[in-house]
Amino acid sequence: MSKVFEDKFSELQADMVSICLEYVENRADEVYIYCSYEGNSITCNFFYRINGKVVKKHKLNDVIDKSESFQYDTSAERQDGVLDIINEDIEKMGKLCEEYSRDMPTEIKLIYNVANNSLKADYRYDMVRSKDTDKIGYDIYLEWFEEVNSNM
Template sequence: MTAFEAILADVQSEQIAASLEYSGSGVSDVCVYGSIEDGSTVFDVFYIVDRRVVDRNDLQGVDTSAIRQLALLRHGMNQLDRLVEACTQFSRPVPTELKLHYSGSNKSLDSVFEYEPRLSGDASLHPNDLVEAWRAEVQTELDAEAE
């Protein structure tokens, strides 16, 4: 494993670990979203509980206070900053978008990195729109699997 790959693996591991710690027990999957584009960095997370997509603020049985949510989001954004620093240091392209899906049942991580601009050129599009679209896509997949 190269030094860059080690940093990339650690960034992903940190984001998933912090998201799992935040959620407590009962969560089967964690979905982490990151956007790095036009000087803006966005991090968000949602969960799969009983085959339903659940936002971080809607988890049951855990402290979802604004203070805890802000701490999670800051940690995730700090990890994205580490990723940007590593890409710069090792002359690698910086992804504009990342999607991590950790499955607790089989302890696997699927990572998708995009490098084409997603937000540039469309002033009406916000990173939250992309997070919402992914949430809807994941829920649609879950519904289709249940049929």
């Protein structure tokens, strides 16, 4: 029965990656997805590595080859649409974990390598956001973004 749980959980992660790839029109080297689920609070965000540079979702056009006429659509509506889908997937993960009597991770960091078609997932089960009352989920996302960016 655990295989069924693992498959369903993996499908939800794959859906998150898929919507992030759709947003970037499959033009990224890596996709980074941050998910936080603590208590009744869900936070998510995403960013990319494109042309060797780590970039937030609204800054994609800053890292494209200027000789190309291509431009990403980074409109607020598109960003919100992706975030809505990721949030829905996180909610589904929570229900899935409850259904199978599994612990829901409080934090999930996904890194999808496009060229290798490989997904790396890092899960935490301890309280991350709520143990530091001065931080919100977005602050932790920014810390991860800065960490990845400094390692490039």
